[in-house]
Amino acid sequence: xxxxxxxxxxxxxxxxxxxxxxxxxxxxxxxxxxxxxxxxxxxxxxxxxxxxxxxxxxxxxxxxxxxxxxxxxxxxxxxxxxxxxxxxxxxxxxxxxxxxxxxxxxxxxxxxxxxxxxxxxxxxxxxxxxxxxxxxxxxxxxxxxxxxxxxxxxxxxxxxxxxxxxxxxxxxxxxxxxxxxxxxxxxxxxxxxxxxxxxxxxxxxxxxxxxxxxxxxxxxxxxxxxxxxxxxxxxxxxxxxxxxxxxxxxxxxxxxxxxxxxxxxxxx
Amino acid sequence: xxxxxxxxxxxxxxxxxxxxxxxxxxxxxxxxxxxxxxxxxxxxxxxxxxxxxxxxxxxxxxxxxxxxxxxxxxxxxxxx
Ligand SMILES: Cc1ncc(C[n+]2csc(CCOP(=O)(O)OP(=O)(O)O)c2C)c(N)n1
Ligand code: SF4
Ligand code: SF4
Numbered sequence: 001x002x003x004x005x006x007x008x009x010x011x012x013x014x015x016x017x018x019x020x021x022x023x024x025x026x027x028x029x030x031x032x033x034x035x036x037x038x039x040x041x042x043x044x045x046x047x048x049x050x051x052x053x054x055x056x057x058x059x060x061x062x063x064x065x066x067x068x069x070x071x072x073x074x075x076x077x078x079x080x081x082x083x084x085x086x087x088x089x090x091x092x093x094x095x096x097x098x099x100x101x102x103x104x105x106x107x108x109x110x111x112x113x114x115x116x117x118x119x120x121x122x123x124x125x126x127x128x129x130x131x132x133x134x135x136x137x138x139x140x141x142x143x144x145x146x147x148x149x150x151x152x153x154x155x156x157x158x159x160x161x162x163x164x165x166x167x168x169x170x171x172x173x174x175x176x177x178x179x180x181x182x183x184x185x186x187x188x189x190x191x192x193x194x195x196x197x198x199x200x201x202x203x204x205x206x207x208x209x210x211x212x213x214x215x216x217x218x219x220x221x222x223x224x225x226x227x228x229x230x231x232x233x234x235x236x237x238x239x240x241x242x243x244x245x246x247x248x249x250x251x252x253x254x255x256x257x258x259x260x261x262x263x264x265x266x267x268x
Numbered sequence: 269x270x271x272x273x274x275x276x277x278x279x280x281x282x283x284x285x286x287x288x289x290x291x292x293x294x295x296x297x298x299x300x301x302x303x304x305x306x307x308x309x310x311x312x313x314x315x316x317x318x319x320x321x322x323x324x325x326x327x328x329x330x331x332x333x334x335x336x337x338x339x340x341x342x343x344x345x346x347x348x
Contacts, residue, residue, distance in 0.1 A: 046330030
């Protein structure tokens with residue numbers, strides 16, 4: 001797949017004396033299972049899973065967190081996120097999360113949804129949960145395409161962007177404009193926190209993780225719905241190498257889906 | 269002057285050779301191996317280089333398979 005390999009590379013021998021627990025700066029979060037993830041090489045789903053579980057670990061909430069998995073590439077999220085998980089029908093994660101949170105208001109509840117799941121088939125469930133001000137976190141993975149079903153146009157597909165159902169590029173005249181659903185949801189009084197982040201560089205990964213942590217803290221205060229959008233890649237269906245896809249996120253996705261907080265609660 | 273010395277351990281059987289860590293490393297300490305793992309991917313390896321344990325590689329890794337250690341060593345004063 002990659003041309004940047006070298007056959008006769010000088011491999012480094014590990015200096016065991018450095019590898020002690022007091023020198024540890026990064027290791028996989030405990031709350032992520034050891035199962036190898038099924039995502040394509042370089043896909044942002046893995047990165048998003050990882051930081052979500054880092055937050056759960058750091059806040060010590062493994063036994064108090066319940067996640068709702070979507071339909072889409074992350075349909076098997078429950079194999080990797082080692083917290084109580086419930087699968088929902090396509091698009092219905094916010095409806096399921098509403099039930100779970102109302103029955104167990106002291107648990108931390110999140111949904112994890114792609115853009116096809118959240119912004120197409122699940123639009124109604126998402127908007128009404130937001131409008132009711134339900135107290136859970138929505139992690140929204142926006143890769144501008146239907147990944148799992150092999151790359152059809154999503155509501156979030158950029159103008160001119162190619163997909164199997166817009167083979168000449170998305171023509172906004174006939175196919176409509178990309179939906180900035182995070183901006184729409186931010187208008188609703190029931191929504192406490194809306195932020196748009198990315199995971200294509202280490203600095204962005206850090207910020208996205210901080211945003212998820214904020215959302216858990218707001219959930220504790222029962223401030224309303226929190227939405228963390230992650231603008232990310234789909235190397236396979238964009239037909240790009242992973243690095244090239246991250247460049248596309250930087251050059252094309254982010255100028256349209258601008259990063260930053262769209263709505264933030266006033267916390268006393 | 270204190271100096272940070274890093275060490276990275278990569279779980280190569282879970283690596284998918286995406287190249288993101290190689291690109292993220294500021295010290296050019298990583299590369300993709302010419303060899304493949306059992307899944308057929310050219311996995312990431314640490315090569316000779318001045319790893320400073322910044323963890324950029326581990327933070328960008330979608331598979332969460334990189335462990336990073338960092339030791340601060342006080343180097344002796346260099347007389348100019
Ligand atoms: C009711 C129903 N309609 C359609 C589908 C087919 N389907 C499966 S995944 C998917 C789209 C997923 O796209 P997205 O939510 O963007 O997630 P991604 O795969 O990109 O992560 C569709 C349409 C389905 N499983 N169930
Ligand atoms: S199809 Fe796209 S979204 Fe799905 S795992 Fe592969 S790269 Fe990720
Ligand atoms: S810890 Fe930093 S310097 Fe060391 S290999 Fe990883 S990215 Fe490079």
